[in-house]
Every structure is written in structure tokens, then in C-alpha cells.
Amino acid sequence: MMYDFLVDLFGNSALANIIAGTIQSLLPLFVFILPFALFAVYLERKVSAHMQDRLGPMRTGWHGWKQTIADILKLIQKEDIVAKDNDRLLFNLAPIIVFAGSYAAFAAIPFTSIFIGTEVDLGIFYIIAVTGIVVAGILMAGWASNNKYSLLGSMRSVAQIISYEIPTILVALSLVMISGSMNLHTLSEQQTGYAWNWYIFGGPGSELSKFLLIPSMLVGFLIIYISTLAEVNRTPFDIPEAESELVSGYHTEYSGMKFAMFFLAEYANMFAVSAIVVALFLGGYQSPIGYLGDLIGAKWMIPIEQFSWFTIKGVFFVFVQMWLRWTLPRLRVDQLMAVSWKYLIPIAFVNLIIIGLITLL
């Protein structure tokens, strides 16, 4: 939709297609991810500060709102250190791959009913696969740093992300079984109407199976939320960068802009996983209470409202991630694996079977 509009705008030619494609793909980065990362870093500092009886940044601008901008400027100016024994190629490539992996996930996330990066029919599948590239980047960073802390951190990280992808996939699979689609856009469209039609409440419709699904969906929602926490290395699963043991894990040796890339990727990822949870279970961009645009007959307002709803839901889950981070201690590596393999995966499996039986009804 957006794409067609852009192609029309530049005159329908091959060049127009390229321009439209470029704009389309860069739009989420400049309109959403970068401002969001700035905002999220600020939010994180303020949330942690207020939870800890502090004020947080207060000096630069009103309540310190310019602080993250100043930090980014500082990071850009910093010396880019590559140590003598680092594997130069991998060391330089790693932050790019990590960022690319988490950025690519945004392509299949529907922000509104009219804007989605690419209309991929295998949306869920694509996101899970493409975020897997992050693992390679982290492993490269750990190996190329030639630092034992980085190596341990990256190995833990890889083990963790791979283990927690399994419950995520199992829960996503149960959603696919119910909805019959892997396209996140379609999934969001199915949950239209009011909050009652969201998949966390069993999805649209009013037959018996919907009500039977509710407990399973709640369990599935919890499982996917816990595993996404682990996938983005947030507390209580922030073991790869456990500062009290491993200094800062796989990005110990990075400085300046490369460090900022990891940082940006982390915050982009936080939103990406929240967005997936929202799109699967909480209606995506759908409003829980109907649209003002429908009410007053202004159709053009609906996408704006949808975008706001999507952002609000996503930011809420990012906030919950921060809330958990500043409340809970972290688990140990073996306990982390135990949570995934002994609890989440079996429960997700049973849940999948139950949902399968219910959908047969």
C-alpha cells in the first residue's frame, strides 16, 4: 500500500521501484527504530532511577531529556579501538550483523493496516529465522575479541538464544494452527474488533472452542513472553552480559560506534520481540475499544490510531521488561537452561497438543 503509493509518486518506472523500495526499507529505521532507541534508553534510565529512589538524568534539558542524545554524540566521537590480537574482519563485521539481524525483523512487523515492510506470507517463520542471524554475530564478536570473558559471554548467549527459540516457536506454532496463517498482517487483521477478539482471549468468534482456548492462550502468552525476555538477554536472563561475572560479556572489547551498534540492536530487539508478542496475542495494531476515525467518519485517522495503539502496546511490554530488570536477580547458566528445557518446552508442547485438539472441535 505504502509501496504502491510511493511508486506512483515517482512515476511508474524501474528507478521509481528502486527509490520506493529504499524509502520503504529505511522508513522504520529513521522514523521508528532510532527515535525509539533514544527514547527507550531514556526511559530505562528514568524507570530504573525511580524504582531505586533516585532521580536519574536531570541536568541536560528538562528532566534530562537531552541526555541520550548527548550520549550518542559522545559515542560517535569516541576512539574506535581494535586491539592488536583481535580478528579484524570478524570484529568489525559482528556489530553490523547483530544490528542487521534485529533490524531485519522489523520488515515483517505490521505497524498499521497500511504499512508493513514487506508482505511476507511466512512472517512468523521469517522473523524467527532472521533473528537467528544475531546468534552468529554474537559468536563472531565473542571469538574475534580474543578475550576470555567475551568468549564465555558469547557462548552462553548462543546457548541461551537457541534454547529459548524452541518454546517461542512452539507457541507461535499453536497460533499458526488456530489462525491458519503465518502472516502477521493477516493475524492482526483477524483480531479486529474489540479486545475480546484478541488471541489471548481465544481469538475472534463466539463458538465453544474460543472459550476452551482461553486458558491455553494465557499459558502460551506467558511462555512466549518469558522466552522473548531470554532472547533479548534481559534480566532475569541477562547472563551473557552478567556484569558481575563477565564484565559485559561479548561486547566487553567494543568501544565507540561499534558498541553503540550493539546497544541499538539490543533496544531495537526489545521492541521487536514485544511487537511479535503484541501481534500474536494482543491484536497487533488493533484498537481494543474501536476507532475514533470510524466514529466521526474520518477514515484517514484510522492508520494513525493503529500506529499509536501498536506503539503503546509495544512500549508497555518494553516497560515490563525494564521493570523486571530492575526488580529481579539473575539466574545462573545451568538454571537458565533448566527453565527452558525442563519447564517451558514441555509445557509449551503440552499446550500445543491441547490447542491442536481444541481446534479439531
Place this chain on the structure above:
Amino acid sequence: MSQESSLNTKSSAIRTEEMVLNMGPQHPSTHGVLRLELALEGEIITNVIPHIGYLHRCFEKHCEAMTYPQIVPYTDRMDYLAPMGNEFGYAIAMEKLLGIQVPERVDYIRVIMAELQRISSHLVALGTYGADIGAFTPFLYCFRDREKILSLFEMTCGARLLYNYIWVGGLSHDLHPDFVRKTREFIKEFRPNLKEVNDLLSHNRIFIDRTANVGILPVDTAINYGVSGPNLRGSGIKWDVRKEDPYSVYHKFDYDIPVGEGKYGTVGDSWDRYYVRVLEMEESCKIVEQALDQLPEGDVQSAIPKRIKPPIGHVYSRVENPRGDLGYFIISDGSTSPYRVKVRAPSFVSMQIMNELCKGYMVADVVTILGSIDIVLGEIDR
């Protein structure tokens, strides 16, 4: 580094190598400038060698060149989280050597200060322990309360960290007129805050999983190594210098010695050592309250000798510091400077059990165990 160290490597059919990981001296959770040489098999610890001395300041040798009152500020810098306790120990040792009887008010104020210091020191231990496990928020809650204690000290003697308050034969200043009221207010505010930290950290499931059954210190090992203080009591022994070898006016107060009970795991695990400290803070509150109630009037400087020149002889005296049994051995040759000063530092003794405790656990547990034995490097290196 690996060639120099005496770490033994195992050989098996598939040749694997032990990894030597150097933890510290610049590391976020070695609690100062401790360097630990860890031999790892995967992430499992096979050996731990602590390297100390990064903060060595020749305290004991330095004392020989100073007069007796000049040593007091230097004792502050040993266990910098409990300077009042260090001064207290030194003052008691010197008074024993000189045969001075201090006024009762001095004794009471010293006890109040030492117990407030115990609370503040344990608050740091708790907070940093939480931060080691990954919970950063309790750290700031603990420091918030510690700030209030430091303000009480500041009100009394002007300093917040290194006080030079307890002198041989007396105190540098009398209490501020508001001190008693403000201390009572602090204790009233502190109890609910302690409960908050308990809810947030001590009984948190993840925290328990991380600390219970980790780094178990059996009673016989603890005694063999000479471990004292909360680490010994965590192993279930009711032993405290304040009760076993009473000094000052501690015999006048009614308080308990909490011991580890193995509530969530085995007796003597990291959680027990941690929780003994939590319980001790409550006992310290009790002592402070009683001391404030009974606080006698009087002059705090009347017994301070003009010129300290003890007779030829030696003295050993000990006090219960927040980290355990702190002993001073002072030899006098009859001049105005000591012939020899030797300090028995509780942290130094406690740190030696690291290797016993860590073997077979994971890298993350080293941090847990190190935090639970609560060392201060200023005291180890002196």
C-alpha cells in the same frame, strides 16, 4: 601466566585444556582490588588462587614510626567500611596496656557507634551482594539507609567515612545534642526498610536458587581455618566475641547471636551467611536502643592521657567487628611508639576458604561465594 602458576592439568583420551581466567584486580565484583586466578574446566572451577597485595600500605610497619595516638586514623583505613570498629579495637587494646578505666559514657557511646557501624557495614555487604547476583535495586535501597547512618556520624565527628573518633582513653567529641533523637528516628525508619529489602531480595526465589546450597562451609572447615564473624555463625556456631570474651559494656545489653539454620538449603551455605547479617542488623538495632535508653551523663575526654608512654610489655585484645574477630597485638618497648603492632584481620582469614568453597562450582558461583564471605581488601592487605 599459565606456565608460572602451579595449576594441575588433567589428561584424558581427548586432549582438553583447562582455561585460566584472571578475575580482577579490575573487576566489578571482586569487592576491591582482589585478583583471583581461576582454573576452569568449561565453566566448572577446579582451582582458585587469590592474589592479594594491591592495596598494601605497610600499616603494621608504619605504626612503629608513629606515636600511639597517631595510629588511630590509620586503623580507620584498614576495614574502611567499619572504621569505628577498628578504632574501638585499638582503643581497647591500648587502654588494657595502659591500665586506663574510661568513663561509662565513653563506653556507651563507643558501643552505639560500633553497632551503628555494624549496621552500615552489613548494609553495604547486603547491597553489593544483591548487585553481584544481578539485582541492582536493593543495592541503592541499602545505600540510602547507610547514608542516614553516615549523616549521624557526620553530625558527631564531622567525617563520613574515616572518623578518627574513638581515641585512646576517650572520644574526640561528645555527642551532638540531637544525636539521641535522630538515632531513634533512624531506627524507627530503618526497620520497615529492612523488611522491604528482605521482601525484594532475601526471600526472592531466584536469589534463593542462586545462593542456597552454594559454597557450603562445614563447621569443622570453618574452625580449622579460624573463620570468625558472620561467616562462622552462618555455619551454625553461636560464637561471638561480644559474648565469648565480653569487652566494654556489652554484658549490660540483652541481644541474641543469630546463626545459620539452613532454611532454604544446607547449614553454612551462602544464603545462611547472607541472612545472618540481615538478622544481626536487627540485633544491633536492639543494642543501640538499649544503649540510648541507659546512656549516662559525663565527660568523654577526662580519661585521655596527655602523653601516652606505656610500660614495657605486650597486649592482645580483640573485638567483634562486622567481619569477625578483629585482634590487635601491640608490643611496647617503653617509648612513645610501639615496638610492633600486629593485626588479626578477619577478612584475611575468611578469604582463605575461597578455594575450599569454590571447587566444583561455576564461574557465576565464585561471585556468589566471594560476596557471601564479605571481604574488605583494605583489611586484607593493610
